[in-house]
Amino acid sequence: MTACAIETATEGGDAVWPTGFTITANGAYAARLAGSGDALYVERWTLDGPEPYAVPLPLSQPEEPGSLLLPLADGRVLIGRRVDGRRHTFSLLYPTGPETGELILGAVEAPPSGALVLLPPSPDGICAYAMGVGEDTTTLWLVAGGAFGPEQVAEIKGRCSGGVWLDRTGRMLALDRQLDDGPVKAVAIDLERGGEVTPLLQITEESHDRLLLADPDSGLLLIRSDAPSPGHDRLGWGVLGSLLPVRFPECLRLDDAAVTPFAVQPGQVLMPESCGVALRIDAAAGSWVGMWRPSSRRMLQLAAPLGWLAGSGLWTADGVLRLPYATPATPCGLAALEEPADLPVPGMERGPGPGREREPAPVPEGPKVCRPVPLQQAPLTDRKPAG
Numbered sequence: 001m002t003a004c005a006i007e008t009a010t011e012g013g014d015a016v017w018p019t020g021f022t023i024t025a026n027g028a029y030a031a032r033l034a035g036s037g038d039a040l041y042v043e044r045w046t047l048d049g050p051e052p053y054a055v056p057l058p059l060s061q062p063e064e065p066g067s068l069l070l071p072l073a074d075g076r077v078l079i080g081r082r083v084d085g086r087r088h089t090f091s092l093l094y095p096t097g098p099e100t101g102e103l104i105l106g107a108v109e110a111p112p113s114g115a116l117v118l119l120p121p122s123p124d125g126i127c128a129y130a131m132g133v134g135e136d137t138t139t140l141w142l143v144a145g146g147a148f149g150p151e152q153v154a155e156i157k158g159r160c161s162g163g164v165w166l167d168r169t170g171r172m173l174a175l176d177r178q179l180d181d182g183p184v185k186a187v188a189i190d191l192e193r194g195g196e197v198t199p200l201l202q203i204t205e206e207s208h209d210r211l212l213l214a215d216p217d218s219g220l221l222l223i224r225s226d227a228p229s230p231g232h233d234r235l236g237w238g239v240l241g242s243l244l245p246v247r248f249p250e251c252l253r254l255d256d257a258a259v260t261p262f263a264v265q266p267g268q269v270l271m272p273e274s275c276g277v278a279l280r281i282d283a284a285a286g287s288w289v290g291m292w293r294p295s296s297r298r299m300l301q302l303a304a305p306l307g308w309l310a311g312s313g314l315w316t317a318d319g320v321l322r323l324p325y326a327t328p329a330t331p332c333g334l335a336a337l338e339e340p341a342d343l344p345v346p347g348m349e350r351g352p353g354p355g356r357e358r359e360p361a362p363v364p365e366g367p368k369v370c371r372p373v374p375l376q377q378a379p380l381t382d383r384k385p386a387g
Helices: none
Strands: 009-011 014-016 029-036 039-046 053-057 068-071 077-083 087-096 099-109 115-118 128-133 137-144 151-157 159-165 172-178 184-190 196-199 209-214 220-225 234-239 258-264 277-283 286-292 300-302 321-325 333-337
Touching: 029 068, 039 077, 039 087, 053 087, 068 115, 077 115, 077 137, 087 137, 099 128, 099 137, 128 159, 137 172, 159 209, 172 209, 209 258, 220 258, 234 258, 286 321
Parallel strands: 184 209
Antiparallel strands: 009 014, 029 039, 039 053, 068 077, 077 087, 087 099, 115 128, 128 137, 137 151, 159 172, 172 184, 184 196, 209 220, 220 234, 258 277, 277 286, 286 300, 321 333
């Protein structure tokens, strides 16, 4: 399964990993801050059983709204609390009968005039990383999964944002980096080589090229760049290590709405054009769901379930998109969406349609470390056959 988190904010055009509802890389657990007002507490969701269910993890003191949360594959939840200005303390929360257990890990200081954010859940489900973004340097911290509490693992020149894992071992990480006042470019970070930096995206020399999502099985990359029209970002796709052009499908461009990918169908080994991509569509009327494949020239738009935790969800390998939602009647729900048997004509119809069953896609035999080959100087195209 592939998962992402909700409510990605932007600061100056750079993606910031959200702190709302976050799902583990394997889709088994999720976590969020529940409650209201001054009575917030951590809530863990279990998603891989017959029915989803939520377990509250309250402590004697309520949590702050800005607390950082990340679920781990063993069911524990990492929480980062800001104390004493720049200092953040990290703990692991877990259920112990009727009570909540807490394992204190240690503290990390954010850079002066900077911020500390959590990176997306690691593919191994064990480690958790935080990123301290300073004025000229970005520091990566292993805050859970180490032997002796939080430890610094890399220092990277420039201001970084975003965060996308490129393999299933938790070794290769992509970040969007800006050096001085230059353009933002996605780079690959090798965590087993002390944070060695490799260029990943450079569509044109002046363009801002960010990586939004990556699928390790197929190599599919979802990209946001202003290369086609400087000053205006477009959503495009490419393939890790490929010499083929980066493509910017016209169907992913909506004049009156913002389109953001949040999940990719796993298991499509070496078949990037067959991967299903889930998209969050935001407009004045609200938020709904888009479904698209690179092999298609059209995007299907579907109504989201009531109470959808907008921007969160996960694909199963056989092509079912599962969307978490919460309502007063159903405080922990998981809706299933499938592509209709007949895709709509290029009018992008709204509303659910009858589903169809798919044969399960092949699953890779084991984890593989892919060393990124840069899409540097990739030719730019918006050709109709490209999607």
